[in-house]
Every structure is written in C-alpha cells, then in structure tokens.
Amino acid sequence: MSLSQAFRDPMSKVSGTIVFFDLVGSTIMKFAEPEISWLPKIGDFLDIISSEVKKEEGGEIIKYLGDGAMAFYHIDNATEAINASIRIQVKLALQRKNGENNNFCKIGISSGKIYSAKTPNDFVDYFGTVADKAQRLCSASEKNGIFIDEATRDECRPNKITSPLGSAKSREGRDYLSKEASLWLKGFSKPVQYFEIIWDEQGFGPNVDAISYTTSGGQLKSNNSEPSPKHDIENxxxxxxxxxxxxxxxxxxxxxxxxxxxxxxxxxxxxxxxxxxxxxxxxxxxxxxxxxxxxxxxxxxxxxxxxxxxxIGSELNGTIINKNKERSFCFVSINGARQPNANVYVSLKDEEEVENGDFVSFEIAENQFGPYAKGILRDQ
Missing domain, CATH: 2.40.50.140 (Nucleic acid-binding proteins)
Known part of the structure; x- marks a missing residue:
C-alpha cells in the first residue's frame, strides 16, 4: 500500500504514544569540534535512548533523526513512555555529574490516533498530528525538560510515574505533573495544552526559540495564556x-x-x-x-x-587601527557597530599595505583564535 493510500485508509489509524528525543546543542558541537569528537557523543546519547525504550514495556525506536530519535508506545503504555523518558534524563544528568559527557536532552510526548504505514524500506513509521505535536513539544521544552500533551496525561497512570529524586522526596502521583499550561506551536492554529513532568527538583520551562512571540514597546511578550516561569541560567x-x-x-x-x-x-x-x-x-x-x-x-x-x-563570510567595512611597524598585524574597527571593541585581527603578511585610518572593505573569516579580516581592499 502506498503512503497516499494509507493516509486515506481509516484502518491505518492506530492508538499510540509518540516520543521525540532531541540532543541539545548539537549544532554548536558540530561547529566547534571535529567529527571524530562529536559523533561518538551523539552515539552515546542514542545508545542511552535505545537502552531505555524497551519492547517489554510496549515501546520501540522507530527511527533515528540525526541527533535525536522517535519512539512509539502502545496507548496503554503511556506511563512507561514517561518513565523511560525520566530514566534517560537521569542517566544523562549522572553522566554530566561524573564528567563522562555534557549531553543535554529535551523530550516531547503526545498520544492519540496516528497513521501507521510502511516506508519503501518496509519499516513501519507513524505520521499525523500526534507525531507533529510530540516533535513540537520536544522543541518547545528547555533542555532537561519532558513535555506531555493532554491526551498523554489522560492515558497515563500518574501513580505509576517515578524518578529517583521523586522517590527520595516521597513524591506521589500528580506531584510529577506541573500545572496545565499552553503554548503557541508552529503548525497549530491554537494554543497547545501541555504538562511538564517534574522529575527533578523543579521544572525547566519552555524554550523561547520554539514559541510564537510578538513585540510590544520593545518588550518581549509571550503568546502564552500566562507568563512563562523564570528559570536561572546555568553556567x-x-x-x-x-x-x-x-x-x-x-x-x-x-x-x-x-x-x-x-x-x-x-x-x-x-x-x-x-x-x-x-x-x-x-x-x-x-x-x-x-x-x-x-x-x-x-x-x-x-x-x-x-x-x-x-x-562568518559577510562583507563589512571598517577603519585600520593599532598598526605598528614592529609587528606584522593590526586591527580593523568595524563600521556600524553600536557596542565598543568591535575590532578584528588583520595579518599584514597576507594583505595589501594599509595605514592607520585607512577605510577598508573586507570579509569576516575565522581561524583557531577567532574572527579575522581577509581580502582587505582600501577604499579609493
């Protein structure tokens, strides 16, 4: 059966729980580190997910998504999906504490009727609003967070949710669920209701990058029905x-x-x-x-x-400063900067002759020390 046929066939719909896992900061990691360094870290992250999404608990990994993964659980196992997500966050936290890695994860969970279909490789995949919502909730969470939708809250058994910290604090049932909140998420025409799983000391709140925002009088104003909680910045x-x-x-x-x-x-x-x-x-x-x-x-x-x-790669203009005959470099002060110290390095060995005060155009490049100006051209 083709995908278009499957999506038109009501019999393709199954009841299930979709979980999206995303490794936070992977773009920066790939940008800042060589592949031999960052790829094993992603592998370690995906291995943890695979070890905790267990078939005996009704779950299975459907696919890896570069630096994340998608899992499916039978609808009766929504609680197991939540507990597996908690175990993953706890394992990552312990690894960070022990200095084994610095991986952070965020997780989104959604439940309901979802289309099931086989891909050209004969693997089963899942499509539709439930999958989209799980992915958007994952994106909407801050690192360490676990967001679930209303349907997952209704399908799970709160008295079976557990975490090491929660057990130590004698946390029970709905103590693991935050108050209901709502977010405007990409692809949804109205606010999406959600709950955060409080597996640690407190919740971590939403990630502003994934929320629809408007500006008013120069101030950020969230479209949430109530203000998002403030959370301390780490580091x-x-x-x-x-x-x-x-x-x-x-x-x-x-x-x-x-x-x-x-x-x-x-x-x-x-x-x-x-x-x-x-x-x-x-x-x-x-x-x-x-x-x-x-x-x-x-x-x-x-x-x-x-x-x-x-x-990096942009073409800018500036003024040559701090040239000294005793050294082979100087700096260019970037025009248009509204904060001080917008100066970048210039290697005089590689550029045409310039003098202090010359107006020049150049391209922003990078080396191991930071940004530098290359392709210096004096304005005539």
Whole structure:
C-alpha cells in the first residue's frame, strides 16, 4: 500500500504514544569540534535512548533523526513512555555529574490516533498530528525538560510515574505533573495544552526559540495564556567570566530569527539575545555561523546579550587601527557597530599595505583564535 493510500485508509489509524528525543546543542558541537569528537557523543546519547525504550514495556525506536530519535508506545503504555523518558534524563544528568559527557536532552510526548504505514524500506513509521505535536513539544521544552500533551496525561497512570529524586522526596502521583499550561506551536492554529513532568527538583520551562512571540514597546511578550516561569541560567560563572572580558569574541549559531530580534546558541552552551542594535549590519538568518561579544542582560531581562554580532563570510567595512611597524598585524574597527571593541585581527603578511585610518572593505573569516579580516581592499 502506498503512503497516499494509507493516509486515506481509516484502518491505518492506530492508538499510540509518540516520543521525540532531541540532543541539545548539537549544532554548536558540530561547529566547534571535529567529527571524530562529536559523533561518538551523539552515539552515546542514542545508545542511552535505545537502552531505555524497551519492547517489554510496549515501546520501540522507530527511527533515528540525526541527533535525536522517535519512539512509539502502545496507548496503554503511556506511563512507561514517561518513565523511560525520566530514566534517560537521569542517566544523562549522572553522566554530566561524573564528567563522562555534557549531553543535554529535551523530550516531547503526545498520544492519540496516528497513521501507521510502511516506508519503501518496509519499516513501519507513524505520521499525523500526534507525531507533529510530540516533535513540537520536544522543541518547545528547555533542555532537561519532558513535555506531555493532554491526551498523554489522560492515558497515563500518574501513580505509576517515578524518578529517583521523586522517590527520595516521597513524591506521589500528580506531584510529577506541573500545572496545565499552553503554548503557541508552529503548525497549530491554537494554543497547545501541555504538562511538564517534574522529575527533578523543579521544572525547566519552555524554550523561547520554539514559541510564537510578538513585540510590544520593545518588550518581549509571550503568546502564552500566562507568563512563562523564570528559570536561572546555568553556567553563571562562565557567563560572568565571558562578560568580564568584553573584547573576547565567542562563536555561536543563530538558533532563531524572529524578524526584529533573535537568539544565539553560544559556544558556552548558553542562549543569548540579539536584535538590530547588536547585529552588524543587520539580523542574520537562522543557522548562520557567527561571532559575538557576550554582554550582561538588560535590566529585568533573563537572557545575556550578544553584542557586535558578525556573520562568518559577510562583507563589512571598517577603519585600520593599532598598526605598528614592529609587528606584522593590526586591527580593523568595524563600521556600524553600536557596542565598543568591535575590532578584528588583520595579518599584514597576507594583505595589501594599509595605514592607520585607512577605510577598508573586507570579509569576516575565522581561524583557531577567532574572527579575522581577509581580502582587505582600501577604499579609493
């Protein structure tokens, strides 16, 4: 039976629970590390998922998705899907604590009627709104989070949900479920109701990259029916160290571009906010590889700022500074920067003769030390 026939056949619908697992920060990891380093880390992550999604509990891995996976559970085993997800998060947390790796995961779970069909390779796959919702809930969660939809809440047996920390705290039944909340998710015409599984000390909340946002008076305003909870940023000391050296460039990748503002996954594993006031010359598209200066959050805001955002490969203009006859390099101060210290390295060995004060055009490139200007051309 072809896929189009299967999708038209009501008999192709089965009742089930779909789980999406996603490795957080894999784009940055691939950008910052050689394949021989990052590929085994992804393999370790997928091995943990495979070890915890058990057939005897009604679950099976349907497919790997590069740096994630999709699993299917029989509808009667929604609780087992939740407990397997908790075990995966606990294992990853223990590995991080023991210094074995630094993998973080987020998980989305949805239940209901879903289309089942065989692929050209004769494997069974699952399609439809339930699968889409599980994937979107996964994307909507912060790292460490487990989001489930209303149907999964209705199908699971809360008194059978368990986690090591919950057991130690004598947590029972619905103590593992957050209050009901809602999110606007891509591909859905109205807010999606969800619950977070509280497997740790507290919940981790939603990830702003996956939520629909509007701007009002320069302030971020979530389309949620109630404000999202604030969560402390991890790695405070690392952020503080980065911010203290405001001349230090950090690598990153544009994870979200909302039109008037966006977010960056920094090489330190944290999320940075940027807008037209901090990007040179303007907002860059999603997945762009960039450098930026980490700056402190604006008053009352959660996210640190990415200042002087420059895209690798972009062509910019600037002014030659700090040239000294006793050394073979200088710097170019980038035009259009709204924060100080927007200076990049220039190797005088590789470029035409320039002098302090010359206006030049150049391309942003990178080496092991950070960004540098190449292809220097003096403006005539």
């Amino acid at each position: 405070h000391d690392q952020i503080k160290s980065n911010i203290n050296d405001r001349t230090k460039w950090m690598k990153g990748v544009i994870s979200a571009n909302k039109g008037q503002f966006g977010f960056i996954n920094g090489a330190d594993g944290n999320t940075y906010f940027f807008d037209g006031n901090t990007s040179i010359p303007d907002l860059h598209p999603e997945n762009s590889k960039i450098f930026f200066h980490p700056l402190p959050p604006r008053p009352g805001k959660r996210y640190p700022i990415a200042g002087n955002v420059i895209c």
